[in-house]
Amino acid sequence: MHWKTINKLIGNIDLYWLDFILKGNLEDDAKILDAGCGEGRNLFYCMQTGYDVFGVDQNPEAIMFLKLMAKQFNVTDIDARFQVMDLAKLRFPDESFDVIINSAVLHFAESQTHFMQMLSECVRVLKPDGKLFMRTMADKGLDNSGENNIADNKKRFLLNENLLQHFYNIYGLEFLEIPKYVVVGNVRTMGTFAFKKIKNG
Template sequence: MFHLPISSLPAQFGNIDIYLFDQLLKGRIRKGMKLLDAGCGGGRNVQYLMQAGVKVYGADASEEAIAKVRGMAAELAPTLSPKNFVVADLANLPFADAAFDVVLCSAVLHFAYDEAHFRSMILELWRVLQPGGMLLCRFSTTIGLEGKLQEVAPGKYQMPHGPVWFLAHEPLVRELVYTLQAEMLEPLKTVLVEQERSMTTLVLRKKDEVL
């Protein structure tokens, strides 16, 4: 069996999110699949995927981020079109319904302006996912910190490290899963960081359409 030397792992995987890595190890993301990284930033989560033959697309509100990820694609996966990477708000994505096998959204949803924007973004991520596809979202919530954070406007919290974020509470997350009639591929997993912020990972499968 071929083993990669441990020292080659950072070059291979870069700063990939461990929950995304977990899904790779579980075989849920494969070569040839169409994957959207929604709120891709500079592309840390798609560096490996591009090289592994995943058909990567990206959307981000920041022109600078999209320029960076296009540059990464030109270097690592020149067969990917620069048009795969678009400047867009996640609440209004310029992609067709059911366009993707996998939609990834890491560290973005807590930048929602309010609950309506948060809901719109989730519904839009769901719209572009095909039946049978997987949505992986990682975002800050109040889970495990209920009553401990300062709410400065409905759903908006002053975070101890400085910014004001929109934090979904657990009933909202569960309600959305129910409304989408999604299958939970993993239990809801939440990490508390120094009792100051809470990062929740939601991994959903869109059920196949009933014929």
């Protein structure tokens, strides 16, 4: 199959999100929230194949672009589905979604408290047995650690092992698979995590 044909099917999807999909983690009737969706690269395939999708981001221009893309796929209720929203204050009821995408967003947290607020909101709106796909910068494989470290000459929050275990325990989550860590250019490490929300967590 030609690469242009593949691109037409899946767009510029995050490869780790694609891996999550290919492992059968999306039920046909899954209701999906991309928390920090940007222009919707990780929703392209889901919209094209008819999933029940929602996306929120703090960038109004990104949401505007996503709405235009959604119209091409005849997505209904676009204004309700795609909104400018603060991830630390999601305006959705508890247990609304089967799957939540949070890709390359949490490392923009201003502090550990802010990080936990955003993550807590994602878990709150996730249904019992729901799945959380999370990709964020971490302190593995590099000499720096802790919060608000410098990476790519910009301020970033780095997830560490203690914090990972902390929210894993308090939010009633379990790993769907072993976390993956990739060192990029010896300047940052990206961690990829797949969780399931335990029913009585």
